Structure formats: C-alpha cells, structure tokens
Amino acid sequence: xxxxxxxxxxxxxxxxxxxxxxxxxxxxxxxxxxxxxxxxxxxxxxxxxxxxxxxxxxxxxxxxxxxxxxxxxxxxxxxxxxxxxxxxxxxxxxxxxxxxxxxxxxxxxxxxxxxxxxxxxxxxxxxxxxxxxxxxxxxxxxxxxxxxxxxxxxxxxxxxxxxxxxxxxxxxxxxxxxxxxxxxxxxxxxxxxxxxxxxxxxxxxxxxxxxxxxxxxxxxxxxxxxxxxxxxxxxxxxxxxxxxxxxxxxxxxxxxxxxxxxxxxxxxxxxxxxxxxxxxxxxxxxxxxxxxxxxxxxxxxxxxxxxxxxxxxxxxxxxxxxxxxxxxxxxxxxxx
Amino acid sequence: xxxxxxxxxxxxxxxxxxxxxxxxxxxxxxxxxxxxxxxxxxxxxxxxxxxxxxxxxxxxxxxxxxxxxxxxxxxxxxxxxxxxxxxxxxxxxxxxxxxxxxxxxxxxxxxxxxxxxxxxxxxxxxxxxxxxxxxxxxxxxxxxxxxxxxxxxxxxxxxxxxxxxxxxxxxxxxxxxxxxxxxxxxxxxxxxxxxxxxxxxxxxxxxxxxxxxxxxxxxxxxxxxxxxxxxxxxxxxxxxxxxxxxxxxxxxxxxxxxxxxxxxxxxxxxxxxxxxxx
Numbered sequence: 001x002x003x004x005x006x007x008x009x010x011x012x013x014x015x016x017x018x019x020x021x022x023x024x025x026x027x028x029x030x031x032x033x034x035x036x037x038x039x040x041x042x043x044x045x046x047x048x049x050x051x052x053x054x055x056x057x058x059x060x061x062x063x064x065x066x067x068x069x070x071x072x073x074x075x076x077x078x079x080x081x082x083x084x085x086x087x088x089x090x091x092x093x094x095x096x097x098x099x100x101x102x103x104x105x106x107x108x109x110x111x112x113x114x115x116x117x118x119x120x121x122x123x124x125x126x127x128x129x130x131x132x133x134x135x136x137x138x139x140x141x142x143x144x145x146x147x148x149x150x151x152x153x154x155x156x157x158x159x160x161x162x163x164x165x166x167x168x169x170x171x172x173x174x175x176x177x178x179x180x181x182x183x184x185x186x187x188x189x190x191x192x193x194x195x196x197x198x199x200x201x202x203x204x205x206x207x208x209x210x211x212x213x214x215x216x217x218x219x220x221x222x223x224x225x226x227x228x229x230x231x232x233x234x235x236x237x238x239x240x241x242x243x244x245x246x247x248x249x250x251x252x253x254x255x256x257x258x259x260x261x262x263x264x265x266x267x268x269x270x271x272x273x274x275x276x277x278x279x280x281x282x283x284x285x286x287x288x289x290x291x292x293x294x295x296x297x298x299x300x301x302x303x304x305x306x307x308x309x310x311x312x313x314x315x316x317x318x319x320x321x322x323x324x325x326x327x328x329x330x331x332x333x334x335x336x
Numbered sequence: 337x338x339x340x341x342x343x344x345x346x347x348x349x350x351x352x353x354x355x356x357x358x359x360x361x362x363x364x365x366x367x368x369x370x371x372x373x374x375x376x377x378x379x380x381x382x383x384x385x386x387x388x389x390x391x392x393x394x395x396x397x398x399x400x401x402x403x404x405x406x407x408x409x410x411x412x413x414x415x416x417x418x419x420x421x422x423x424x425x426x427x428x429x430x431x432x433x434x435x436x437x438x439x440x441x442x443x444x445x446x447x448x449x450x451x452x453x454x455x456x457x458x459x460x461x462x463x464x465x466x467x468x469x470x471x472x473x474x475x476x477x478x479x480x481x482x483x484x485x486x487x488x489x490x491x492x493x494x495x496x497x498x499x500x501x502x503x504x505x506x507x508x509x510x511x512x513x514x515x516x517x518x519x520x521x522x523x524x525x526x527x528x529x530x531x532x533x534x535x536x537x538x539x540x541x542x543x544x545x546x547x548x549x550x551x552x553x554x555x556x557x558x559x560x561x562x563x564x565x566x567x568x569x570x571x572x573x574x575x576x577x578x579x580x581x582x583x584x585x586x587x588x589x590x591x592x593x594x595x596x597x598x599x600x601x602x603x604x605x606x607x608x609x610x611x612x613x614x
Contacts, residue, residue, distance in 0.1 A: 014609055036609075062609065068439045071609040093441040104432030107351065109358040114351070121347035122440035122447075124340065150358075170441065 002082035004174050004207035005044040005067065011075035012037040012062055012231075036062040037073070038231045044209060044224075046173065049201050051222030052211040053321075055329055058228040060211040064176045067209070068098050080174055094124070097167030099177040103159045108152035112143055112162055115151055116169065123170035137165040140199070157188030164195065174207045175200065181217060189217075197221050215321040225321075229329045243319045245327070249289040251317035252297060259284045259309040273300070283312065341446055348450030349457060356454070370462060374469045377404045377537075402481045402568055405470040407536040409463045410498060410559045414530060416459040417502030418523045420452035421510035435612040444602055448510060484570030490580075491566035493573065497583035498559040504590030511594075511601035514611070530556040555586045 016032040037059045044050040052060045065071040066078050069089045077084055083091040106115050116134040125133055138147045141161040146154060154162065160180060167175055177196070181189035197220075200206045212218055218225055225242060227235040235245055249272075259275075276285040286304065290296035301311060356362055381400035425448055428434035437447050474481040509523045530536065533543065534556035540548060551557045562579035565571040573580065605611040 012609075017608075065609065070435065070438060070606065070611055072603075072606045090441045090443070093439060096439070098436075098439040100435065102432050102435070105436040107355060107431075107433060109355050110351065114354055118347050118351040119436065119440060121344050122437060122442045124441055127343060166436070 002079070003043040004046045004048065004081060005042075005050075005209060006079040006082075007040055007042050007063070007067075007076070008078075009076035010037050010040040010063070010066065010073055010078055011035070012059075012066065012071065013074045035231050037066075040076070040228070040231075040233045042226055042233065042236050044174075044207055046207050047201070047205050048224065049197065049208045049210060049222050051218035051225040052209060052228065053213065053215065053218055053225055053325060054228035055213060057230075058329075059231040060228055061178055062231075063228070064098070064178050064209070064211055067092075067176055068096060069093060094170060095172050095174055097170070097172040097175045099163045099167045099175060099180050101160065101163070101179045101182040103156070103183070106151045106159070106162060106166075109150060111148045112151055112154065112158075112165075113138065113147045115162065116165060119166050120169045125169065133169060134165075137168055141165045141195070155188070156183050156185070157191065160184060160188070160192055161195070164192075164200075168200075173205075174209065176209045176211075178211045179213070180210070181212075181214060193217060193221060215325055219321045227325060227328045234328045235324070239321070242321065242324045245324060250292045250297075251319075252288045252290065252300075252314060253317060254286040254288070254301075254304070254314045255312040256284050256286060256304055256309040257282050257312055259286075259304060260307045284309070344442055344446060345450045345453055349454050352451075352454030356458070366462070367465070370465045371469055373408075374405070374466055374473060377401060377408070378470070378473045399474075399479045399481065399568075401470070401474060401477070402479075403539070403564065404537055405466060405481070406564045406567060407534075407560045409466060410495060410563050411530065411534070411536045411556060412459050412463050412466070413456075413495070413499055414502045414556050414559070415527060416452075416455050417499050418506045418509065418527055420455040421448055421503075421506045422513040422520070422523065424448070424451035424455065425510050426513050429612060438611065445598070448507075448598075452506075481568075483567055487566030487570045487572060490571060490573045490576045491563045494559055494562040494566065494576065494579060494583060497580065497587045498555050500587035500591050501555045501583060504587065504592070504594035507594035507598045508590075511598040514598075514605050515601040517610075517613070526554075530554050533557070535560045555583055558582050 012035070014034045014036055016034060018031050022029075040059070040063065042050075052063065054060050062071060066073050066085060067080055069085050069092055072086065077086065079085070080092045081095040083095060085092050107118070110118070113134060116137065117130055120130045120134055135144075138144045141164060143158060143161055143165065146158060151159070151162070160183070163180070164175075180196070181192055184192060196208060196210075201208055208221075210218065210221060219239065222239070224238050225235070226233055235242065237245075273286060273288040276287070286300075288297075288300055290300065301314070304311065378401050381404055425434070428437065428451060434447075438444060471481050471483075505522070505526060509520070512518065512522065529550070533540065533547065533551040534554045535551065536556065540551040540557060540561075543551060558579040562576050562583075566576060602611075
C-alpha cells in the first residue's frame with residue numbers, strides 16, 4: 001500500500017506582483033520572491049494523524065493547498081495515495097477531503113442538506129446515492145435536527161461539522177484539515193477532536209493531515225508532527241521524539257523535608273539545581289536538570305539524604321509541545 | 337459534454353435556482369422589471385416613431401417598438417454572455433465558496449461554466465417574457481407584432497454565433513478577473529459600445545456617418561439586424577448569409593481565444609497561488 005501522502009523536496013516560491021507604476025518607473029528591478037516552502041520532505045502513513053505545526057506564515061496552508069491542487073509547486077513533488085498533484089489532479093481530489101475553517105465556504109441561504117446535495121454532485125456521487133449519502137453523513141455528524149434549516153442559522157460547531165461532512169462525501173481516504181477548531185468554543189472544539197480521533201481516524205481509518213497552531217490539540221490528536229518555520233521543515237517525528245529534541249537534559253522536581261545545607265555541584269555531573277525553600281511549611285522544592293541516562297539522579301538523591309533530607313516526592317517533567325515548538329521556532333511566533 | 341458533466345451542470349442550475357427563490361420577492365420584482373421595461377420602450381417608441389421613420393429599417397415594418405424588442409432580446413444574451421462568467425467567478429471568490437468547489441473532483445472550467453449556467457437560463461426566461469409582454473402590448477396598437485416563424489432557423493443560427501462570440505469575450509473577462517482580479521474594463525467597453533452603436537434601441541442608420549463604421553465592428557450590430565430580419569420579415573439563411581459569415585468569423589476567433597486565455601490564466605493563478613484570492 002502506498003503512503004497516504006508523500007512530499008518530496010517540495011518548494012514553492014511566490015513572485016510578488018509589481019504595481020504598474022513600479023514596472024514603468026523601475027523596469028530593471030526584478031520582482032520580489034517569497035519562499036513559502038523550501039525542500040520539505042515527509043511521508044504520512046495510511047491511518048495516521050499527522051500534525052503540521054508552525055507559526056503564522058510558516059507554510060502550512062500553502063502545503064495543504066499544494067496537496068489539494070489549488071497551488072502548483074515550484075519544485076519537488078507531492079503525492080496523495082500515489083497520485084501526483086501535478087499530473088493527476090482529479091485522482092488526487094478524489095482521494096482527499098479538504099476541511100476548511102472558513103464558515104463562508106457554504107451557501108448560507110441554502111439548508112445544510114441542500115449544500116451537501118450540491119457538493120455531492122461535484123464529488124461525482126451518482127444521483128441515486130446523493131440523498132442516502134447526505135442523510136447518512138448528517139446523522140453521523142449529528143446534524144439531522146437542523147438539516148433543513150438555512151445554513152446561516154447554524155452554530156459555529158455545526159458549521160464546522162458540516163465542513164467535515166462535506167469533506168467525507170466522496171469517502172476519501174485522506175482528510176486535510178486546516179485549523180478545524182479555530183473558531184470553536186472549548187466544548188465544540190473538544191467534540192470535534194473526539195470526532196476526528198474516534199470516528200474518523202480509529203473508526204474509519206482515515207488518514208488525517210492536521211494543520212494547526214493549537215499545540216494542545218496536536219498533542220492530543222497527532223501520532224507524529226512536523227514543525228514548519230519560514231517554509232522549511234524544522235522537526236519531524238513522533239511526540240516522544242519531539243520531547244527528546246527539547247530535552248538535552250532531563251528535568252526532575254523533588255519535594256523534600258529536613259534538608260540541611262546546599263547541594264554540591266559535583267553531585268550533579270554538570271547538571272543544574274535550584275532549591276526553593278517554600279513558605280515555611282518545612283517542604284523544600286528541588287528542581288534539577290540532569291544529564292539523561294546517567295547516575296546523576298541517584299547521586300542527587302544520595303546527596304540530599306546525606307544532608308538529612310526525606311524525599312517526599314520525585315517526578316520527571318515532560319516537555320510540553322509548546323516548549324518543543326518554542327525551541328524549534330525560536331520563541332513565540334518564531335520571532336526570536 | 338458527458339453525462340457526469342451534465343449532471344454537475346444541472347446541480348449548479350438547481351443550486352442557483354434555490355438561492356434565487358430563497359429571496360421571496362425576487363420573482364415578483366423581476367416580473368415587474370420586465371413589464372416596466374417593455375412598457376417604457378412601448379411608450380417612448382410611440383414618441384420617437386415619426387422622428388426615426390426615415391432611418392428605420394424597412395424590413396422591420398417600420399415598427400420601432402418591435403425594433404427595440406428584438407434588439408433588447410439579443411442584447412440581453414450578449415450581456416449575460418459577457419458578464420456571467422467573470423461575475424459568478426468573482427461572486428464565488430468573495431463569498432468564499434470557490435475554494436470549496438475547486439477542491440472537489442470536478443474540473444475547474446466546469447465549475448466556472450456551471451456557475452454561469454443559471455444566468456443564461458434566467459436570461460432566456462426574461463427574454464421570452466420580454467417578447468410575450470411586448471406582443472401583448474403591441475395588440476393595442478395599429479401595428480401589432482407578427483412573428484415570421486419561417487425565419488426562426490436563421491435567427492437561431494445568428495443568435496448562437498453571437499452567443500459563442502460573446503462567451504469567448506466573457507471567458508476572457510473571467511480570465512482577467514481570475515488573474516488580475518479585475519476584468520470589468522473590457523466588458524464595460526464592449527457593453528457600452530454595443531448598447532449605443534449596435535442598433536439595439538435605434539437603427540445604426542440614425543448614427544452620424546463618421547460613427548457608423550464603428551458599429552460594424554460590433555457583433556451585436558449583425559445580430560440585432562439579422563434577428564429582426566429573420567423573425568419580423570421571415571428572411572432565411574441565404575438572405576442573411578453575409579451576417580452569418582461575419583458572426584462566424586467573430587466566433588471562430590474569439591471563442592478559441594477566450595478558452596486559450598482562460599487556460600493560461602488558470603495555470604498562472606494556480607502557480608501564483610491566487611486562484612481564490614480577490
């Protein structure tokens with residue numbers, strides 16, 4: 001079975017259009033070029049939820065648009081279920097469902113059902129199947145109550161579920177989701193995440209390519225992630241691998257009581273420790289960054305005990321995706 | 337056109353029909369507009385009849401009201417052919433539905449053509465109404481309109497060639513909208529020139545001699561004259577061959593050119609990533 005999505009050395013450079021005045025007054029100045037994607041390569045296995053992360057302008061949407069044949073790449077190639085986006089546009093589009101967070105992508109004066117009927121025809125559903133397929137999707141996405149009401153009266157959550165229903169009309173094996181929970185409240189967002197993970201991925205085996213900058217969402221849903229920054233692929237791997245990128249040192253937090261004196265540096269094998277004596281309840285919080293896999297933790301605990309400390313608790317700190325992201329893109333929004 | 341493409345085209349028509357009827361008073365307003373327009377032409381043609389008598393084409397029986405009615409009918413089709421593609425494309429861009437359609441497994445040209453189809457059908461409905469209301473109005477005059485069905489074949493042929501020509505220009509305008517985000521200039525120019533110089537509301541013979549050659553550059557001039565002569569006096573294809581030949585040349589050049597420009601614009605917009613931008 002081919003990979004659900006293959007992206008090889010993909011590059012996209014946009015040439016900024018010049019104003020007429022600019023062309024007339026400075027014809028010798030070349031047009032400005034903006035690199036949106038540069039040497040991006042990865043594969044997505046069938047049945048995987050793959051997160052595409054990056055700050056605004058990282059190239060996530062451009063990448064999804066290349067996969068949906070809305071944009072032609074400048075270099076490299078992109079395959080969806082083995083079909084090349086450049087040479088097999090209709091086959092690619094038959095293999096992919098595109099979920100956008102844009103509520104305006106429906107006809108607001110038509111009902112949800114009428115909208116789905118229209119898009120079902122564009123997705124090559126035979127006349128006899130359109131009605132049943134739309135009804136089935138409306139039921140599965142819990143939209144039947146308002147199916148015959150004008151789309152303009154739907155809540156944001158319903159509109160987003162309609163976008164999912166539309167993407168599923170032709171039953172594509174791959175779903176591309178561009179920030180699907182962006183405009184949803186926490187309850188609706190949770191509902192949609194459950195739908196993506198439970199029904200679409202685990203239940204129907206859909207491969208899902210999720211572009212988001214909601215890191216908690218990516219952490220909850222994705223088995224692998226790619227972090228894009230300024231058009232380049234900075235990181236690619238599982239969440240466990242992602243944590244290892246962030247943690248050159250392991251972090252531990254210990255709560256101890258009865259500690260006398262300071263912890264000596266030689267007990268840490270070059271690690272760092274900070275001691276917070278707290279608010280006078282006798283408990284001391286010790287935060288340590290230690291070399292991974294070595295004996296430093298044992299030495300630290302021995303050192304603390306030698307100073308009369310009783311270890312009340314010891315926990316290892318897992319790096320959040322936010323920390324990984326900040327480390328990769330260099331601070332909030334990648335500005336650092 | 338394959339059966340699948342025809343079904344998709346019908347889906348566009350049905351969708352646009354549902355949107356149209358969702359505006360509850362739209363039909364009444366359209367009907368009122370048709371009756372008002374025909375009434376206006378009827379009223380003014382009565383005034384102008386005598387002044388234009390000499391330059392009126394004798395083949396229309398000297399009836400200015402019939403002249404206007406059978407000028408407006410092809411002009412309406414020309415207008416929709418010129419504007420529908422660009423207008424609908426722009427509308428779908430702005431409302432945000434274009435991207436949703438373009439990610440479906442349907443060819444982009446079919447999306448553009450399908451989007452404009454309802455406008456053509458609606459214009460047909462409007463033109464039929466114009467003619468019917470006009471014929472009813474003319475029954476109250478000394479010169480009622482009588483259609484000569486023996487000229488219907490020639491009229492349809494002339495009409496088809498004019499639509500093909502205008503569609504070619506309209507597709508070019510849509511290509512401009514797609515690539516440059518503006519395409520109205522070309523359409524506005526042709527549209528205004530056609531209305532003034534194309535023999536729609538008054539005979540081209542009434543124009544100053546220095547202006548008359550310009551009217552011969554417009555496809556609508558041959559269409560209005562040809563359709564009137566066919567339907568109001570019953571002239572057939574042999575008699576109208578010069579008109580047909582000119583329109584055939586227009587169509588043979590402009591339709592393929594329009595399609596070529598459209599393909600180039602589509603390729604360029606996908607390359608530049610501006611297909612759904614406006």
